[in-house]
Amino acid sequence: MDAALLSVPLVSPTAALSACPPVPPAEARRLRDLDPQSYWLHVAQELTWDTPPTAALEGTLGDFRYFPGATGNVSVNCLDRHPPERVALRYEREDGLRETWTYGQLTDATARFAAALQDLGVERGDRVAVYLGNVPEAFIAIHACYRIGAIYSVIFAGFSAAAVRDRLEDARPKVVICTDATLRRGRVVPLKATLDEALTDLPPTQVIVARRVNAGHPLRAGELDFQALLDATTRRADPVMLEANEPGFIIYTSGTTSKPKGLVHAGLGFLTGAYANVKWTLNLGGQDTYWCTADVGWLTFPIFALVGGLAHGATHVIYEGSIDTPTPARPYELIAAHGVTKVFTAPTALRMLRRAGDDTLRGHDLSRLQLIGLVGEPLDPETWHWAHDTLGGGNVFINNTYGQTETGTAWAGSMVGLTPTRPGACGHPLPGYRARIVRDDGQEAAPGELGALTLTEPFPCLARTVWGDHDRYRATYLSDHPGAYAASDAALLDHDGQLWVTGRLDDVMNVAGHRIGTMEMEAALITHPAVSEAAVVAMPDDVKGAVPVAFVVPRGDAQGSPDLRRELADAVVRGVGAIARPARVIVTPTVPRTRSGKIMRRVLRDLLITGQAGGDLSSLENPDAIDTVRRLLEDKAGQEQ
Template sequence: MSDSLAQLIDTPLRPLRQEWLVPERVEQLRAARALTPDDYWAWVAGQLRWSRPWRTVRTGELPDARWFEGGLVNVADNCLDRWAEDPATADRPALLWEGEPGDSRTYSYAELTAESAALAAGLRDLGVRAGDVLAIYLPNLVEAFTAIHACNRIGAIYTVLFAGFGEAAVAARLVASRASVVLVADAVYRRGKPVPLLDTLRAARPPGVLATVVVDRTGSGVPLRDGEHGYRAVCDAGRGGTPCVPLDPNEPSFLIFTSGTESRPKGVVHSVGGFLLGTWANAHWQAGYEPGDVYWVAADVGWLTFPIQAVVGGLAGGMTIACYEGALDTPSCARFYEICEKHQVSKVLAAPTLLRMLRRFGDELAVAHPLPALKLITAQGEPFDVDTFDWASDTFGVPVVNAYGQTETGSTWSYPVYGAEPVKAGSAGTAVPGHTFDILDDDGAPVPDGVKGNLVLTSAFPTLARTVWHDHDRYLSSYFGRFPGRYATNDEAVRDADGHLWVLGRADDVINVAAHRISTMEIEAAVTGHPAVLEAAVVGIPDDTKGTVPVAFVTLRADAQVEQVRAELDRRVAAELGGYARLAAIYPTPVMPKTRTGKLMRRLLRDVLVHGHPTGDTSAMEDPTALDTVLNAVARE
């Protein structure tokens, strides 16, 4: 283990400031931790509305556990109807939406319920029935919320396609999901211009898609073709609405695809009741509804975090959700601050990359926009470096919570609970109630605290994905083949002496340098520890002598002396990790390719070095020009 990583793990706990403590949450968390996992999930189920009571909490073990047998429940009923029916909450804003051009809309719980119910009835008129698959090819629009809950309302299975996907990626997912209907916008505004989605869908649409519902995002009145229906016309046809269908909590709710077009798309299936319960609990502990809150999940609806925290978990908790369509640096670097000010945002969730971006924009911008309403920043999806953690905490003066989870787990399950627990910069806290984990060596034996190993979940929990769509054998082999009876995250991790979890990255990101195994995150920890480095990505590339060697891409402070920093990084990595981990090359670049959710696309960096061009799907990339910048950085050396 590197010196930098060891120092992080040895960092003392940081108690919450007195003004950040929420005593009732401390007591509630203490009571929840005293329960067995099954009793805890029974408590969670009791926070929600059931159409028919369940008989048993759980039957079976991993990977075949079933939950709340005998019960019937509906996700839309819990996220929308129960709030709309209560006079005390019917007029509460459910959604504060803002488009990149500056247009905005506000929907109360009553209004969002009515439009979603109308859409559900209209979809039924088009022939959509329970168990049918509907693809949602939309950016962050109000219609993404209404479409998801229209499907939830009638028991249709939805799959959200990232609005940045190109023709090949869309076609592959439509074929794999067997979608019969697609809901799409004519275009999405991104970085000041409309990006056509309907044209892409028309080119990608396989024969199995029988109908398309088109949202006129641009207001251009796009002419519709055979089999295409206007979103507003569909809603108008279903104006009377349709009731929520009571569903078995173990039935499929939606699919989400986890692989690119370079391999067979893998549609992970989440269940109706499991996802609802887990996301309610996730939003409750990680963000926590407080009267007057506005919760902004600054992510794309195509990243599962958005449905978890906003569309399902946030609304199930009665929160007011802020939703933004476009790029957070458009039309200016102040856009993030302006949205927070305009909508009085009190809690923000984002990838750590957003905070690194704000830090790069400068302290002057933060001083000009003090954000007095802000109470919490929570981050997930990428390793969270200490410098950025400290900057965010000091700059905004609010608790910063780092969380860990996966698409397959359906929620984040390890983090310091907001308002109740101390933090460690960079760690993912401890497992929240209802979850147990262990760290194993390659033979499946538990390792001591402070020792790296394979992160596994050891007990069943309802939010875990139930299968891979039409390929259950793939589900079993991918997640339970290596460590039977335990869910393999395929991540490496360390648990420290305080029980805090440190996730080191994908096990397949571990590189073998001259017979020494090392995680690329360990090298990144050493690189980002340099005060001149704002961001770093380390990848392994083939080497005739050593097998694999590490290479770093770095974004530096504007005043950094490049050659001096190069020399210092070379010495730093060798001193902390050993000469075998010495960086074979260091490429300074002002930007790196990222997804819209802020995740660094390390595979593209590796492709640039190994092949000179990307070899896989690039449609998820936020800014295509970033790849050109990286190619130029490599060419200059």
């Protein structure tokens, strides 16, 4: 890791943040010093239970239960316990459609839709597939499942019919809930038509359609209209009291293999982790108007909005569509119009805003904005400083965090108002988590030493299994480092305990005996004024073992001239060292990315090495990028450095 990055000064926990911390500093220190089991019991006391927990952990990683015997309900904690007159949702769509929902209205709709599901034969433990975008119906449907003990499986609205089919075949839901369509960059994306294709030759299932784009579109025989069903149901389902370890939902990960993994999270265990996560990293409360920009199909949204966010009673802005449509200024318009105090997004979104230029900021009142939380991929210091100094005018706290679908939380970050952060780092492990960086020989890495990231103790929100395949769960997460969960990410803890995640272990390359993470090379590239985004992957080399290849998306009208490519290679040398000089620099107008904005580095690596994009491509947002990059790779002239 570049020593210059590790020596960046820590940022004070109270700098540029007007909100009071969640607890007094002395109490925060006490909680950080607690053993994980005592800590999680403390957190549980802040939630509403029917039978409160009296014990913490039974078992070990791979076979554990947290709060055994305790019972409660997620929807009660997220909806019923808040003032009914408080605004819960401020919904806005790309075309300007708006809706406002109070907690009382949302609770009523959820309880009636839960009753409608019961009337359709949905019972405790049955699966319900939720194929929706960021719409109020997603909140209603998911909390209706929580209310009656059904296991929901959320399916990302950008998936292809084949990807939707894979997930339906695996979960075998009794009911599928979808919208007729969604909007994306001015286009109508036909979700119902995709679902119809996915259901071909599958066993019959009940389909409920929320007709939001074309209200008059006819339904097939046997299908139900979401709003009509809700209007016809007057009974309110009582919340079912579930044991803390009963499954709450299944969420599928996309990876290098063709078969996605259906990760199972315990409902009340997930609630406990998400509640604590939002408390520390956002310090969210009823006084906040808050916007989580993630898609409901990615676990970021359930953690920081659907469950963790609602559990704190904030007013949530939810946006359906692309946040840079119709203009790159749309995020600023939303923040100003709704008086947003806190935003949770991805580094990619900040880089997109930065690329659009500072002129788009002018004329928008962002004075109420206090905090920007981030997760999803490494954050380069350049973007951190731009967000703090330019976007936030020096008056916002930038809290970069780290977590995974499997962990159910962004378990590393700064405790708002209490602990410092360092630009580019992911904060520190939060209370209740035990992180360990492991060297290749299995020993614990020294501070500042790159290794494999592991977690050594269970916690309530850790995924419990892979749906229908516990052996796969053990093989994937518990076999590499016995007695620990393997994150499959490369990371280090610096001398101040700040966590730096440099990328997937596959992205740590060994160049002539030197271990180099891609993050530091990408950070060096982004310092160049002509660069908007950068991704570095490893290419096998007969002499050095591996060499770095850089893919760079230019800013504005910058062109990929030989001079620019040399400048970019020199920037990596200055920032990391001569050993890291890229073998090639490919300047490209686009790179393959997921719908949530992450660059698909695995696809770039496949194109570089084999010329083909293999593995699971179901989350790919822009398939045309594959052909664009392939053509550039075939044109090697002038790209070698």
